[in-house]
Amino acid sequence: MHIGNPAAQNLIYLPHSPIIPDHWSWQQSDAVETLISANSNHWRKIMVIAAKIFSPDEDWRHFLYSDLLWKLCLCTEPSAQQPVDGIQLISGKAASDMLNVSTLKATPLLLEPKLQQLNAKTWLVPYLDYRQFPDRMIALLRQAISGVSNA
Template sequence: MNQILTNNHQQIIGLGNPSSKFCFNLPNVPIVGELGYDVAEIVDINGNHWRKIFVIIAKLCDDSDNWQQFRDQRLVNEVYLNFTTQLGNASKIEYLCGKNHAESFELGHRKWCNIDEEYQVKSAKNANEQLLLLTPYLDYRQFPNALITKVKNFIETA
């Protein structure tokens, strides 16, 4: 369900279906064009920065070996991008992207498990068995392929 969610001031607060399996909480809202939540158009308008974000999201979410196809054909329907500081309740896996951004959420007292100490990736489950992941911002330098693999392997066993 490809949709743009806005608040009372018509500011974008989310892209996609809030009930998607995956939710990525991001600090930066892209400029959205006439097509709405369309990966190619968002990349055309916002540049290489958003291309990198979508590549990392696709690599984290795709369960096959074809993340490019996931990015181009399925991402907008299977991933929710949240730009507020409120955790969603519907997603099974929720990523809090970027240390500074994660600090703006009220996470309460949770038992966090270290996934990777070098990149400071941590996980916790809430009462609904939703998996929360504190991760670096979605940039190749902060979230390299080796870390993507490590996080995906952790999720498979969690």
């Protein structure tokens, strides 16, 4: 399932899908609020962490509610990697298993071994939950991907 702009340059793979409300569209002005409201706090955390990673500046709250689903696609229960021009984050072991991604060729980030780079634009990251992916790790990933075009 794709949540967000299917033509977005950046993509996050997640192992589970949220409940999608009837008549919901990622293009509606309250798409994020409606999706969070229909699901648990768990999906609020996922959306907030995604916004913190991909926001072009420190105002991730504005980005979350205005641009997140336009600039990013969440691919849930993935079976294959999608061709995108920007950053791809494979979130958690379950998502990497679904995509048959091996960590053997991944290069861990020096300051944080849980952030592993597969190639210039593809990263294996912890599941988007604050216990596994705290703010200091989000900041390290933001710094690592900031030099990549289309990030």
